[in-house]
Amino acid sequence: MDAVLSGLSQGFGIALQPFNLFLVLAGCFFGTLVGALPGIGPINGVAILLPIAYGLGFPPESALILLAGIYYGAEYGGRISSILLNVPGDASAVMTTLDGNPMARNGEAGKALSLSAVASFIGGTLAVILMSLFGPLLASYAVTFSPSDYVALMVFAFASLASLVGKNPIKTLLGALIGLMLATIGIDANTGVIRFTFGVPDLLAGIDFLVIVIGLFGMAELITLVEKQAAGTLVALKVDKSFVTLRDITKCGWTIFRSSFIGFFIGILPGTGASVASAVAYGTEKRISDKDGTFGKGDPRGLAAPESANNAAAGGAMVPMLTLGIPGSGTTAILLGALLLFNVTPGPLMFEQRPEIAWGLIASMYIGNAALLIINLPLVGLFARMLTIPQQYLTPMIAVLAFIGVFSVVSNPHDLYMIVLLGVLGWFLRKLEFSLAPVILGFVLGGLFEDNLRRALSISAGDWSILISSTDSIVFYTLAVLAVVVPLVLGRRKKA
Amino acid sequence: MADRILAGIVLLIAIGYSFIAFTIIKAPFQYDPLGPESWPRILGVLCALCALQILWRPDVNTLGINKSTWLRLAALVVMLLGYAWGFQPAGFVISTFVFCVALSFMLGAKPLPAIAFGAVTGVAGYLVATGLLELNLPAGLLEFLE
Numbered sequence: 001m002d003a004v005l006s007g008l009s010q011g012f013g014i015a016l017q018p019f020n021l022f023l024v025l026a027g028c029f030f031g032t033l034v035g036a037l038p039g040i041g042p043i044n045g046v047a048i049l050l051p052i053a054y055g056l057g058f059p060p061e062s063a064l065i066l067l068a069g070i071y072y073g074a075e076y077g078g079r080i081s082s083i084l085l086n087v088p089g090d091a092s093a094v095m096t097t098l099d100g101n102p103m104a105r106n107g108e109a110g111k112a113l114s115l116s117a118v119a120s121f122i123g124g125t126l127a128v129i130l131m132s133l134f135g136p137l138l139a140s141y142a143v144t145f146s147p148s149d150y151v152a153l154m155v156f157a158f159a160s161l162a163s164l165v166g167k168n169p170i171k172t173l174l175g176a177l178i179g180l181m182l183a184t185i186g187i188d189a190n191t192g193v194i195r196f197t198f199g200v201p202d203l204l205a206g207i208d209f210l211v212i213v214i215g216l217f218g219m220a221e222l223i224t225l226v227e228k229q230a231a232g233t234l235v236a237l238k239v240d241k242s243f244v245t246l247r248d249i250t251k252c253g254w255t256i257f258r259s260s261f262i263g264f265f266i267g268i269l270p271g272t273g274a275s276v277a278s279a280v281a282y283g284t285e286k287r288i289s290d291k292d293g294t295f296g297k298g299d300p301r302g303l304a305a306p307e308s309a310n311n312a313a314a315g316g317a318m319v320p321m322l323t324l325g326i327p328g329s330g331t332t333a334i335l336l337g338a339l340l341l342f343n344v345t346p347g348p349l350m351f352e353q354r355p356e357i358a359w360g361l362i363a364s365m366y367i368g369n370a371a372l373l374i375i376n377l378p379l380v381g382l383f384a385r386m387l388t389i390p391q392q393y394l395t396p397m398i399a400v401l402a403f404i405g406v407f408s409v410v411s412n413p414h415d416l417y418m419i420v421l422l423g424v425l426g427w428f429l430r431k432l433e434f435s436l437a438p439v440i441l442g443f444v445l446g447g448l449f450e451d452n453l454r455r456a457l458s459i460s461a462g463d464w465s466i467l468i469s470s471t472d473s474i475v476f477y478t479l480a481v482l483a484v485v486v487p488l489v490l491g492r493r494k495k496a
Numbered sequence: 497m498a499d500r501i502l503a504g505i506v507l508l509i510a511i512g513y514s515f516i517a518f519t520i521i522k523a524p525f526q527y528d529p530l531g532p533e534s535w536p537r538i539l540g541v542l543c544a545l546c547a548l549q550i551l552w553r554p555d556v557n558t559l560g561i562n563k564s565t566w567l568r569l570a571a572l573v574v575m576l577l578g579y580a581w582g583f584q585p586a587g588f589v590i591s592t593f594v595f596c597v598a599l600s601f602m603l604g605a606k607p608l609p610a611i612a613f614g615a616v617t618g619v620a621g622y623l624v625a626t627g628l629l630e631l632n633l634p635a636g637l638l639e640f641l642e
Binding site for chain 1: 498499502506513516521522523527528529530531532534535536539540542543547549550554555556559561565568569572573576577579580581583584588590595596599600601603604605610613617621624625629630631632633634
């Protein structure tokens with residue numbers, strides 16, 4: 001407990017520095033702005049803004065504070081297009097449309113927006129509190145992990161990813177494999193052997209992470225926007241004067257509380273992010289509270305549940321990233337990649353070796369959540385205006401931002417072609433119902449996965465049984481099997 | 497069908513990748529039991545197996561895109577490639593102007609607003625990015641103004 005308090009006070013010391021405070025606010029503001037854009041979810045928002053944030057040349061903790069602000073800001077802003085437009089920005093916002101949009105149709109748009117802001121705030125804040133309590137514990141436990149335990153942990157991460165994300169587990173696995181394979185390109189750090197570069201000198205250091213992220217997410221999103229252009233114009237509902245009352249909040253109190261816990265713990269599971277969390281929270285709440293069949297017709301609890309869950313999951317997903325170096329979602333995989341760009345390797349030692357980053361980030365999330373609530377309640381009208389930006393201007397802007405980002409960081413015109421081609425690839429994969437989060441997760445974890453496997457086998461002089469030699473690793477493999485089997489069994493029972 | 501085509505391409509890539517992993521990649525002497533070649537071998541084989549499974553049981557048949565959408569997407573990709581091609585030689589302001597006018601026009605903007613939009617994005621984008629954010633952007637043909 002003392003460690004937590006002293007860590008927090010150190011963290012607040014960093015997060016409250018005027019410059020960092022400004023970055024938290026800026027990140028939250030721009031995040032909400034980008035999140036409110038119709039069809040652009042947090043992962044694409046972070047992807048598009050990442051190179052620019054990196055190019056600004058801030059110290060790592062400041063850049064991470066900014067990026068994390070954008071991340072949960074976008075998670076916050078996503079609800080605006082879900083509620084007013086019935087267009088979810090990403091999978092995690094789908095559940096928000098179910099009751100949020102009907103509320104707005106019933107003339108309670110203002111109430112829906114303010115209630116969801118409060119629910120998001122509570123979910124996000126509870127998650128940060130749990131994170132400050134459990135994060136350091138988990139980190140101090142994970143310090144004892146051997147390379148073979150890490151291998152088991154990563155098998156678990158990919159197993160839960162494959163079974164929970166997307167419709168077809170084989171496609172998710174294939175996506176992760178593509179990411180892992182992309183990560184093998186370049187010089188092998190252990191032996192200096194060159195792999196898969198085909199004599200291209202630019203590839204010696206591997207494919208640039210920023211190029212992959214911007215291409216697969218930002219550019220693919222742009223192509224999707226143009227593809228859907230003809231699908232009719234969207235009409236946004238107006239923000240009215242209705243507002244959330246204390247009674248509404250107390251009525252949803254238990255819902256928010258339950259959903260926040262569900263969200264946080266699902267968020268922690270490696271590989272599963274806000275989309276699974278909000279779906280589970282909505283389903284649970286429907287089972288517990290939907291006595292009069294009001295869910296789906298504008299029940300405030302049906303809105304509060306997914307909103308508090310997905311913000312709690314956004315916080316939960318940070319826990320494995322900071323403590324184990326294993327991201328809990330696609331977006332945190334991008335944040336992890338961003339840390340690696342700064343030569344900071346997240347993992348159990350980060351709380352001891354780089355406390356300014358770990359605790360600075362956590363403290364900034366307390367501030368960010370409060371700031372989001374404060375800027376979102378009065379400014380919701382302004383953010384809602386983002387919905388009325390005509391697509392024909394919005395779409396080119398995304399390309400311009402992506403180009404600025406890639407060029408200013410990499411300064412290599414070839415990479416501009418590369419992001420266009422990756423964008424086309426990413427779009428194809430999306431059309432074929434591959435989700436892209438596994439690809440980026442595979443790419444980010446590839447090096448770590450291989451290193452630990454090789455280190456483990458070096459320790460055992462080539463004996464593969466070392467992989468199942470510790471209790472921790474056996475626990476992880478068991479969890480991995482459960483992650484694959486349980487949804488299968490549940491799915492079969494539902495069908496029967 | 498669409499699924500099968502992609503799976504076929506992935507399968508070919510996986511075979512090529514595995515071929516390289518099994519034949520070409522070799523460390524001059526053994527540093528660790530696995531060496532640089534084992535991990536790519538595992539990945540390549542798994543990837544080929546996944547691709548085979550999708551070839552066997554595809555689940556997406558068509559992309560559900562009509563001809564005019566294909567044309568629009570093709571035009572978009574051409575514009576993006578053109579933007580990438582002109583970005584450095586022509587400079588940010590000019591290439592962005594041309595790209596924004598062309599794309600917003602294609603997406604249904606009227607000519608005058610499209611031109612105004614392109615001009616504002618190019619000039620304001622350049623000033624904000626280079627001046628305020630201190631990012632590096634090519635000045636290109638407009639270098640003489642600096």
